[in-house]
Amino acid sequence: MNMLADRYARFIVHSMLRLEDGDRLTIHSNEETIEFAHKVAHEAADTTGVPVSLVYIEKGKVESVDEISPDFPARKAEGDVMLHLASFTSRPFDRDAEMDAVNLQNHRLLADPIFLDRRISIPYAVAYVPTAAWAEFVYGPGSTVDQLYLDLADFLSLDEGMDVTSTLERTLHQRATLLNGMDIERLQLKSPTMELECSLAKGARIGTTASKLSGGRFFYPTFPCEDLIFPIDFSKAEGHLHTTYPFRFFDSVIEDAEIEVKGGRITLFSCERSDYVEKYMNIDARSASIGEVILCESLTQAASFHRAFGLPLLDRMRTSQVVFGGVTPEMVTITDDDRLEEMGLNTGFARLEIPVGSRELAVTAIARDGSVHTIFEDGVFCL
Numbered sequence: 001m002n003m004l005a006d007r008y009a010r011f012i013v014h015s016m017l018r019l020e021d022g023d024r025l026t027i028h029s030n031e032e033t034i035e036f037a038h039k040v041a042h043e044a045a046d047t048t049g050v051p052v053s054l055v056y057i058e059k060g061k062v063e064s065v066d067e068i069s070p071d072f073p074a075r076k077a078e079g080d081v082m083l084h085l086a087s088f089t090s091r092p093f094d095r096d097a098e099m100d101a102v103n104l105q106n107h108r109l110l111a112d113p114i115f116l117d118r119r120i121s122i123p124y125a126v127a128y129v130p131t132a133a134w135a136e137f138v139y140g141p142g143s144t145v146d147q148l149y150l151d152l153a154d155f156l157s158l159d160e161g162m163d164v165t166s167t168l169e170r171t172l173h174q175r176a177t178l179l180n181g182m183d184i185e186r187l188q189l190k191s192p193t194m195e196l197e198c199s200l201a202k203g204a205r206i207g208t209t210a211s212k213l214s215g216g217r218f219f220y221p222t223f224p225c226e227d228l229i230f231p232i233d234f235s236k237a238e239g240h241l242h243t244t245y246p247f248r249f250f251d252s253v254i255e256d257a258e259i260e261v262k263g264g265r266i267t268l269f270s271c272e273r274s275d276y277v278e279k280y281m282n283i284d285a286r287s288a289s290i291g292e293v294i295l296c297e298s299l300t301q302a303a304s305f306h307r308a309f310g311l312p313l314l315d316r317m318r319t320s321q322v323v324f325g326g327v328t329p330e331m332v333t334i335t336d337d338d339r340l341e342e343m344g345l346n347t348g349f350a351r352l353e354i355p356v357g358s359r360e361l362a363v364t365a366i367a368r369d370g371s372v373h374t375i376f377e378d379g380v381f382c383l
Contacts, residue, residue: 004149004150004152004153005036005130005149007153008036008149008152008153008156008158009036009039009040009043010043011156011158011223012040012083012125012127013040013043013044016125016220016223017044017081017083017125017220018220019044019048019081020048020079021048021049021075021078022048022049022077022078022079023044023048023050023077023078023079023081024048024051024052024077024078024079024081025044025045025050025052025053025081025083026052026053026055026080026081026082026083027040027041027044027052027053027054027055027082027085028055028057028083028084028085029054029055029056029085030056030057030058030087031058032087032129033085033129034054034056036129037054037085038054038068040083040085041054042068044068045068045069045070045071046070048070049070049074049075050070050074050075050076050077051067051068051069051070051074052068053065053066053067054066054067054068080122081122081124082122082124082125083125083126083127084124084125084127085127085128085129086126086128087128087129087131087133087134088128088133088134088137088310088311089106089133090106090133090137090251090310091103091106091251092251093107093250093251093252093279095275099279099283099350101349104283104349104350107250107251108312109250109280109283109325109350109351110350110351111291111325111326111327111348111349111350111351112326112328112329112351114327114329114332114337114345114347115329123211125220125221125222126221126313127222127223128311128314130145130149130152132144134148134309134310135148137253137310138307138308138309138310139307151305151307154301154304154305155301155302155305155309155314155317156223157301168226169210169220172208172210172225172226172227172228173208173210175208175228175381175383176205176207176208176228178383179206179375180205180206182365182367182371182373183368183369184200184206184230184365184367184368184373185199185200185366186198186199186366187199187200187230187232187293187363187364187365187366188363188364188366189239189293189356189361189363190361190362190363190364191356191357191358191360191361191362192360193241193242193243193356193358194239194240194241194242194356195239195240195241196237196239196240196241196261196322197237197238197239198232198233198236198237198238198239198264198290198293199232199233199236199237199344200230200231200233201231201232201234201327201344201345202233202343202344203332203333203334203339203340203343203345204231204332204333204334204343204345205231205331205333206228206229206230206231206331207228207229207328207330208225208228208229209221209222209225209227209229209313210225211330221313222314225317226296226297226300226302227294227295227296227316228294228295228296228381229292229293229294229328229331230293230294230295231291231292231327231328231331231332231345231346232264232290232291232292232293232344232346233264233290234264234265234286234289234290234291234341234344234345234346235263235264235265235289235344236264236344237261237263237290238261238262238263239261240259240260240261240268241258241259241261241322241354241356242256242257242258242259242356243257243258243354243355244355244356244357244358245306245315245319245355245357246306246307246308246355247315247355248308248310248312248315249271249273249276249280249352250273250276250280252273252276253307253308253310254271254273254276255272256271256272257270257271257354258270258271259322259354261290265288265289265290266281266288266324280350283348283349283350284348284349284350285348286326286346286347286348286349287324287325287348287349287350287352288324289324289325290322290323290324290346291323291324291325291327291348291351292321292322292323292327292328292346293320293321293322293323294316294323294353295320295357295375295376295381296316296317296319296357297379297380297381298319298320298357298358298359298361298379298380299359299379299380300317302314302317303318303319305318306318312351312353315353315355316353316355318357319355319356319357319358320355320356320357320361320376321354321355321356321357322353322356323351323352323353323354324348324351324352324354325346325348325349325350325351325352326346326347326348326349326351327345327346327347358379359378359379360378361376361378361379362374362376362377362378363375363377
């Protein structure tokens, strides 16, 4: 799988981070990702002409910092870029364990904190490196990274490269701009497996995982990137939904779940693990309240992957999601922390993404002036 690993390293450098001449890249890695980190570092150094800092971290402590230089005289650095090469973690579910930040992060249920005075100013991406532990989570005991690399190659469209990523960035931001200009008040989502009506939170914008910095530069904090994120008022949602894809819940993959929502909060959560449901619902006052709707088209390469990768940022690209718990901080536009809940923004400590999309999903937007717009039909955007 060395060939696919090399392609993945090039993809991260050129398609996710979109490195340019003069960029100074810093890579954070650990014991499981250090070998792959060297591939990325050499590719980055030769692309930018600037030495790459390779930071080795173990148990939260910096153990060493190496410098990887290009194969030609280095040029002066003109900007900073950061990359975290992460390894997959899975901890056994412990009913008695405290749901602190470490446990929630291990189970991929930790919401990103909202710091209104700290916005991203440099490209920063997270890429997961295939490991045996990740392969076993996806495919079962005894699985190796070979199948994981093959599926990731399809999932990420590694053969398509920059052409796909440059088209995506324009399309996603054009859609977000159009939707924000509609002054949407409510959304109605309908399919054979769900019916949900919800109100958009105030003090936030509709956006995407793809990032655009103040200087106009685009990059992808993760990839693939097919999503549009709608922050939802945590007290204003009614309906029911049934999952359409498997999803990770604590240490397991849930194949089938049914949820009812009233007043924005889960009133019924039926799946094969009621102990998981109880644990999640009691994390804090907002964990069981709606946070977002994420629309993702159902005709993409990622949509054909019906397994769960176990990483929300990847799994959300398979299909549309309803999110319970904390809102995406980058979508928040107000600058007053004291007004977050007043605006209906979910500030929960936890976050759970539930897959609900299908090729039969339709979404209608009702604007504040009463106009009605079909924005999603038959599982795709119709803007």
